[in-house]
Amino acid sequence: MNGIVAWFARNHVAANLLMLSVLVAGTMSLFQIKREFMPSTAIDMVTVSVPYPGASPVEVEDGVVTRIEEAVADLPGIKTIESTAAESVGTVRIEVEEGTDVDDMLIDVKARVDAITTFPDDAEEPIVDAPVIKRQVLVTNVAGPVPETELRALAERVRDDLLRYDTITQVDLVGARDYEIAVEVAEPTLRRYDLTFGELVQAIRRSSLDLPAGAIKRTSGEILLRTKGQAYTGEEVAALILRTDPDGTVLRVGDVASVRDTLADQDKRAMYGGEPALFLYIYRVGNQDLLDVAQTVHTYAEEVAPTRLPQSVRFSVSSDRSEVFRDRMDTLKRNAVMGLALVFLLLGLFLRLGLAFWVSLGIPMSFLGAFWLIPQLGGSINMLSMFSFILVLGIVVDDAIVVGESVHAHQEQGLRGDEAAVRGSLRVANPVIFAVLTSIFAFAPMLGISGWMGKFWRVIPIVVISCLAFSL
Numbered sequence: 001m002n003g004i005v006a007w008f009a010r011n012h013v014a015a016n017l018l019m020l021s022v023l024v025a026g027t028m029s030l031f032q033i034k035r036e037f038m039p040s041t042a043i044d045m046v047t048v049s050v051p052y053p054g055a056s057p058v059e060v061e062d063g064v065v066t067r068i069e070e071a072v073a074d075l076p077g078i079k080t081i082e083s084t085a086a087e088s089v090g091t092v093r094i095e096v097e098e099g100t101d102v103d104d105m106l107i108d109v110k111a112r113v114d115a116i117t118t119f120p121d122d123a124e125e126p127i128v129d130a131p132v133i134k135r136q137v138l139v140t141n142v143a144g145p146v147p148e149t150e151l152r153a154l155a156e157r158v159r160d161d162l163l164r165y166d167t168i169t170q171v172d173l174v175g176a177r178d179y180e181i182a183v184e185v186a187e188p189t190l191r192r193y194d195l196t197f198g199e200l201v202q203a204i205r206r207s208s209l210d211l212p213a214g215a216i217k218r219t220s221g222e223i224l225l226r227t228k229g230q231a232y233t234g235e236e237v238a239a240l241i242l243r244t245d246p247d248g249t250v251l252r253v254g255d256v257a258s259v260r261d262t263l264a265d266q267d268k269r270a271m272y273g274g275e276p277a278l279f280l281y282i283y284r285v286g287n288q289d290l291l292d293v294a295q296t297v298h299t300y301a302e303e304v305a306p307t308r309l310p311q312s313v314r315f316s317v318s319s320d321r322s323e324v325f326r327d328r329m330d331t332l333k334r335n336a337v338m339g340l341a342l343v344f345l346l347l348g349l350f351l352r353l354g355l356a357f358w359v360s361l362g363i364p365m366s367f368l369g370a371f372w373l374i375p376q377l378g379g380s381i382n383m384l385s386m387f388s389f390i391l392v393l394g395i396v397v398d399d400a401i402v403v404g405e406s407v408h409a410h411q412e413q414g415l416r417g418d419e420a421a422v423r424g425s426l427r428v429a430n431p432v433i434f435a436v437l438t439s440i441f442a443f444a445p446m447l448g449i450s451g452w453m454g455k456f457w458r459v460i461p462i463v464v465i466s467c468l469a470f471s472l
Contacts, residue, residue: 026368144313
């Protein structure tokens with residue numbers, strides 16, 4: 001310890017260059033570090049969801065959930081399996097052991113589920129996915145006294161406009177009922193055409209399909225054939241052929257039934273400001289910046305939306321998490337400036353201005369050093385990391401004050417320059433080092449928390465330990 005302290009005290013150029021390097025690296029990193037509301041974490045989980053329309057929870061459990069559990073139970077790397085059997089849908093959540101690749105598990109689970117041939121006939125195709133936590137930035141709304149179908153079309157137009165910006169890649173439409181093609185038929189009409197309701201249903205299912213039709217091999221390559229008969233509108237469904245009579249008469253769906261484009265009969269109604277509304281949830285994904293996403297949406301709301309929507313319909317921001325983020329950032333800046341000013345003022349009054357300057361420099365030195373390390377360790381600027389900076393703010397200068405006061409005391413005893421710096425530092429070196437290490441050890445166990453919760457909370461010890469290390 002004596003050699004290190006003495007070397008730095010007598011080679012102040014090297015010490016200052018080291019300090020400047022940290023300050024420059026931290027400043028550059030500050031403008032490049034990712035900003036988000038909460039830390040982005042991947043969930044070590046694979047989910048399997050199977051819609052089973054009209055089935056009770058007991059039927060879903062027996063026909064769907066149990067068979068999925070039996071198919072995947074022996075896969076290596078599974079930690080737990082949790083299942084939910086609800087009305088019309090069964091869901092199986094597979095938690096993956098730490099260290100197991102989620103993508104590999106996703107492939108294995110999908111292969112096992114696709115191999116199940118005993119699902120009920122009415123069950124739909126299984127959906128196998130690895131869920132990702134999405135971080136919502138804003139909630140916006142499109143509201144106005146217009147019909148629901150028109151309101152949905154306007155909301156979809158706004159969503160498409162927002163997705164054209166480079167800063168936004170994910171926008172979800174919430175509160176809208178699903179599109180539906182209603183086919184309504186009266187029993188006397190079926191009798192008149194000698195049809196049953198089942199025959200009508202089967203004819204629609206049989207005719208409204210896109211099917212592969214093989215391939216034609218040629219010397220220049222292979223041509224894939226595909227029949228396109230899927231009906232996507234009420235008009236197309238009405239044109240589907242039910243029957244062709246021997247005399248060449250063609251009976252179509254529209255001849256026996258009323259077919260119309262409508263919205264699903266669901267208990268979904270959204271209001272905002274006393275008017276019908278639909279909501280758009282806007283997310284930050286990947287390396288996108290939270291503040292850039294928010295700024296883009298506010299600019300669109302003020303400058304573009306009025307030209308894209310009717311006068312009676314408005315687009316506005318209902319909730320903006322970037323405002324909370326900015327408030328926390330302002331709190332951090334304000335506390336850092338206030339702490340820096342108080343330390344400099346008090347030490348300048350009671351000791352010396354030079355000593356006050358070097359002790360105060362410990363705050364930006366520690367913080368910028370942490371800003372440099374955070375991206376290298378997979379962290380970001382978020383609500384938790386800023387809380388950690390505020391938490392550690394009062395600690396980083398304490399030891400600098402102790403060391404500075406010890407050096408000042410030796411100077412008052414008649415020692416000058418390097419000698420006072422070395423002796424003053426060594427006098428308090430052991431208690432200072434152990435004081436910092438004690439704080440580091442208090443936060444270090446948080447780095448060992450396993451699972452996705454450990455990934456979520458690890459930013460706190462990263463920030464605190466980084467700041468304390470650079471402070472030391």
